[in-house]
Amino acid sequence: xxxxxKKSGSSAGMEDNLKKSxxxxxxxxxxxxxxxxxxxxxxxxxxRSGGAxxxxxxxxxxxxxxxxxxxxxxxxKRIAPDGRRRQYYGITxxxxxxxxxxxxxxxxxxxxxxxxxxxxxxxxxxxxxxx
Numbered sequence: 177x178x179x180x181x182k183k184s185g186s187s188a189g190m191e192d193n194l195k196k197s198x199x200x201x202x203x204x205x206x207x208x209x210x211x212x213x214x215x216x217x218x219x220x221x222x223x224r225s226g227g228a229x230x231x232x233x234x235x236x237x238x239x240x241x242x243x244x245x246x247x248x249x250x251x252x253k254r255i256a257p258d259g260r261r262r263q264y265y266g267i268t269x270x271x272x273x274x275x276x277x278x279x280x281x282x283x284x285x286x287x288x289x290x291x292x293x294x295x296x297x298x299x300x301x302x303x304x305x306x307x
Contacts, residue, residue, distance in 0.1 A: 202221055207267040
């Protein structure tokens, strides 16, 4: 059975889907702070999330956001702290507006999920406490 089929319906599959859903938002959040290059973005995501939101190959996300105009490549390439020439990325005005929309959507959704979880816990507590 292919690996993707094994993940379907599993917690690993859910984790993969959650990561894909929020990666763009997290990358935009980082770039709102300062310009970064791809490997730096990946390292920051991993470090700040305690390893929960690592991105092995950030280029697909970066290129997609470049195509939509949410990011721009900073020119010319710069020397990174490791001494290598790197392509730095920055957030555009369109990217900032998109980020605000993503944050609003994410916050509405997570508040809704939290409400359902609380409600389910309340219902479970009531049922367990009844004779």
